[in-house]
Amino acid sequence: NPDISPSETLPDSDPSVFHKRYLKKMRCLGEGHFGKVTLYLYDPANDGTGELVAVKSLKQENGQVPEGWMKEIDILKSLYHINIVKYKGCCTELGGQVVQLIMEYLPLGSLMEYLPKRKVGMPQCLMFAQQICQGMEYLHSKRYIHRDLAARNVLVENEGLVKIGDFGLTKYIPEGEIYYRVREDGDSPVFWYALECLKENKFSFASDIWSFGVTLYEILTRCAHRQGPPDKFREMVQGPKEPMTVMVLIKLLEKQHRLPRPKDCPQELKILMEQCWVVDSAQRPSFKSLIERLEAIRQ
Ligand SMILES: C=Cc1cc(F)c(CN2CC[C@](CC#N)(n3cc(C(N)=O)c(NC(=O)OC)n3)[C@H](F)C2)cc1O
Numbered sequence: 001n002p003d004i005s006p007s008e009t010l011p012d013s014d015p016s017v018f019h020k021r022y023l024k025k026m027r028c029l030g031e032g033h034f035g036k037v038t039l040y041l042y043d044p045a046n047d048g049t050g051e052l053v054a055v056k057s058l059k060q061e062n063g064q065v066p067e068g069w070m071k072e073i074d075i076l077k078s079l080y081h082i083n084i085v086k087y088k089g090c091c092t093e094l095g096g097q098v099v100q101l102i103m104e105y106l107p108l109g110s111l112m113e114y115l116p117k118r119k120v121g122m123p124q125c126l127m128f129a130q131q132i133c134q135g136m137e138y139l140h141s142k143r144y145i146h147r148d149l150a151a152r153n154v155l156v157e158n159e160g161l162v163k164i165g166d167f168g169l170t171k172y173i174p175e176g177e178i179y180y181r182v183r184e185d186g187d188s189p190v191f192w193y194a195l196e197c198l199k200e201n202k203f204s205f206a207s208d209i210w211s212f213g214v215t216l217y218e219i220l221t222r223c224a225h226r227q228g229p230p231d232k233f234r235e236m237v238q239g240p241k242e243p244m245t246v247m248v249l250i251k252l253l254e255k256q257h258r259l260p261r262p263k264d265c266p267q268e269l270k271i272l273m274e275q276c277w278v279v280d281s282a283q284r285p286s287f288k289s290l291i292e293r294l295e296a297i298r299q
Contacts, residue, residue, distance in 0.1 A: 015089065016087075016088065016089030016102075018042060018053075018089050024040060024043055025039075026038075026041055029054060029109075033187055034059060035056065035059050036056075036057060037057075039052060040052070053104070053105050055091070055102055056101040056103065057101075065096070065098070073101050075144060075172075079139070082163075083134050083164060084135050085165040085166075086103065088104055103165075106165065108155070109155065110152050110155055110156070111128070112151050112152045115151070115223040116222055116225060118159075122264070124159065125220060126297060127160070128154075130295065132164065132212065133287045133290045133291045134291060136208060140287060143175070145171055145205060146170050146208050147180075147203050148169040148192070149212055150189060150211065150214065150215055151215055151218035151223050154215065179203060181200075181201050191229035191249070194277075195210075195254070198246055199250055208287075209276050212276055214259065217229065220264075233259075237252065253279075254279075
């Protein structure tokens with residue numbers, strides 16, 4: 001359009017910069033040990049026609065931004081995959097002392113909310129499981145380990161598409177290294193942790209495979225209430241009064257106890273899950289091989 005000068009056609013700002021004054025808080029989506037995720041309407045026109053976004057913020061630190069927090073933002077910013085939640089931008093406050101992570105909003109929520117409400121058949125369960133493996137294979141190809149793969153962190157875009165939605169515990173494994181050691185305080189997801197994570201805090205690509213096996217168990221049980229991994233492991237200990245500690249869980253796993261075969265779960269899926277839970281992490285399948293095996297089972 002010749003009569004509009006170039007300056008009038010340039011976008012007036014970087015779309016990944018979100019201004020605090022236009023973010024209108026709607027409701028809380030989740031609470032973590034270190035912060036929360038909140039639904040906001042980003043409404044610069046101030047007429048309600050804005051866009052819904054999910055905003056992750058850390059509990060207020062004393063001024064400076066925690067180093068690990070910027071790492072999480074940089075990690076999500078660098079990931080482009082259909083089965084990984086989209087990064088949209090950041091909102092900074094107080095001259096960069098507070099940084100909030102802005103992501104796309106998936107209103108159907110996580111598999112924990114979606115599966116118990118819907119009649120999801122085995123074909124759809126297997127499609128979801130395969131898509132999680134595809135997102136995780138991409139993450140591992142960039143040498144990241146997720147460390148918190150679970151149904152609660154898998155979002156539903158629609159009945160044919162799921163995305164890994166949270167990367168709060170994701171770490172980079174340097175070339176040549178195999179393990180990432182960390183003493184995680186806070187409420188670690190121990191019932192999704194591989195044996196070597198519980199015993200030695202050794203996290204690896206193979207420990208994500210163990211967590212995928214637990215996530216597949218959640219999908220096959222449709223995330224039924226009180227039927228989750230914590231409940232099932234608690235049922236395994238003699239006498240309900242005995243509290244479940246990490247030591248009790250380690251003993252159960254060392255005695256080869258594993259989550260039971262879900263109702264209507266085909267034998268080949270039971271075998272696949274149990275291969276994700278073998279003690280020797282080197283014997284566990286890769287996400288690449290899990291994708292191929294799930295493809296074969298889906299035929
Ligand atoms: C500071 C650390 C921290 C704080 C937290 F609250 C959580 C837990 N949180 C994770 C993000 C979460 C689940 C996932 N994936 N989710 C994202 C969306 C979205 N992008 O739309 C969404 N949508 C939804 O619920 O729609 C009805 N839920 C849900 F908020 C739980 C994990 C953390 O590491």
